[in-house]
Amino acid sequence: MSLALTQLKLSHFRSHKASEVSCDSRPVAIYGPNGAGKTNILEAVSLFSPGRGIRRASAQEMTRRPEALGWKLTGLLQGPEGAQEIETWSEAGAARQVKINDKSAPQTKLATLCRVIWLIPAMDRLWIEGAEGRRRFLDRTALSFFPNHAENALTYEKTMRERNRLLKEQIRDAHWYKALEEQMATCAAQIHANRMATVTALTEAQQATTTAFPIAELDLQETEGESPLTAADFKEAFAESRSRDIVAGRTLVGPHRSDLYAAYIAKGVPAADCSTGEQKALLISLILANARALAERIGTPPILLLDEVAAHLDADRRAALYDELTALKAQAWMTGTEDHLFDALGGRAQYISVAEDGGISALNSA
Incomplete structure (x- = not known):
């Protein structure tokens, strides 16, 4: 069975005041101009695993400005152990907390439920x-x-x-x-x-x-x-x-x-x-x-986060990457500035466009 985050809600997280994503286990292609909030979505997904996420940021740095109220992420994880509702949040810059199926849990518990690996430009x-x-x-x-x-x-x-x-x-x-x-x-x-x-x-x-x-x-x-x-x-x-x-x-x-x-x-x-x-x-x-x-060891591939990966590959390498991801049956969240960067994926993926208006990110399913 594939591992997939099929619902994701972001509240006051980075540039997202209130955003919601619904998807299935196919790759997720996210496109939009620089600064629209694409990478912020990947960062949110990375926080369904232990640690400080893809940017290694503090909980306070993740909160949306200027409100600085704190932030909350809610997700529905589908995997070998069935559906798991996961919440993680920080109040006013305090250390982030985790709930799994409405019960408080340590971050380390996430490592057994949600394997997430990533490749970002900083690497x-x-x-x-x-x-x-x-x-x-x-x-x-x-x-x-x-x-x-x-x-x-x-x-x-x-x-x-x-x-x-x-x-x-x-x-x-x-x-x-x-x-x-x-x-x-x-x-x-x-x-x-x-x-x-x-x-x-x-x-x-x-x-x-x-x-x-x-x-x-x-x-x-x-x-x-x-x-x-x-x-x-x-x-x-x-x-x-x-x-x-x-x-x-x-x-x-x-x-x-x-x-x-x-x-x-x-x-x-x-x-x-x-x-x-x-x-x-x-x-x-x-x-x-x-x-x-x-996938060989635990029976399912991890969730992959690939930030701006397509921009550094020629058309043949992009197509080869997409072929390998779909062969893996992995839910890969990918970002790019233009939708044409994902043309080789065709119907094998689901698409989300991200725009920014007055400092607030807005999502649209394509």
């Missing part, structure tokens, strides 16, 4: 900028496979901040570090295992299909040689690095220092040295591989 420089962005990309991908990944990552980051505080205060007594490093080591081992399994899943999914997009060679790299594998290994590594960490005032070993390496296999060229178009094509290939791997 176009993924291969040439810092490792932090690549770790974030890998962790979002890992979260789609392992719903507990975010919880492990959050616990690791929180505990590491406490350890870093001790390091900056030049605390040398090992007893202060023991409990923190044990918790960090447990989370670090799980984070590393999830990332490695994700790299393997993406690699196998790319090799198992014929695609119009380039296949990427992937490798999880560490800043200092081989990575520890088990919780005991990480615990030992943290203890051994403690004196260096005190000098640096921060933790120098661990999964927060890893990097994702990618290369264009057919050309034998690192992704960082590829052309802009090739880098984009590699990203699309990985997003499609992620979707195929999930």
Whole structure:
């Protein structure tokens, strides 16, 4: 059974004062001029998964101005577990809350119900900028496979901040570090295992299909040689690095220092040295591989969010992308400035035009 968001209501969210979308499990093509509010719809859909959405914005930043009353999103999710009514909202900039079928729930619960992956223009420089962005990309991908990944990552980051505080205060007594490093080591081992399994899943999914997009060679790299594998290994590594960490005032070993390496296999060229178009094509290939791997693993593809993806592809590549999306039976929400960018989809998709009038977005089903 396909996973699809078949109803979406936006209230005081970004440029949308009161908007509503009704659709089925086919791809959703959203078109309109720049600034009309297209990406805001994708951001709303991304908030049906854990985290801060495609823009990594705070709850306060998402509220519509000038009212600044807060915002609310309501959606009907159809999936293997049946229909789920999901609400998420923020009042006056407070942390967002979630209800599932009218019962309060933690954000982490969304990871088990709604797998959402995305490709947005801000990711176009993924291969040439810092490792932090690549770790974030890998962790979002890992979260789609392992719903507990975010919880492990959050616990690791929180505990590491406490350890870093001790390091900056030049605390040398090992007893202060023991409990923190044990918790960090447990989370670090799980984070590393999830990332490695994700790299393997993406690699196998790319090799198992014929695609119009380039296949990427992937490798999880560490800043200092081989990575520890088990919780005991990480615990030992943290203890051994403690004196260096005190000098640096921060933790120098661990999964927060890893990097994702990618290369264009057919050309034998690192992704960082590829052309802009090739880098984009590699990203699309990985997003499609992620979707195929999930479909194989859990029986249904994820919801895909592809912001302005068509604008960077020629007509043949656009048609190939649409063919692969429909073959996946994935609900893909896509944006573009012109409706003709989606001509190759024809009746395989549903269409929404977005316009802006006086700072308020308005939707029309085409």
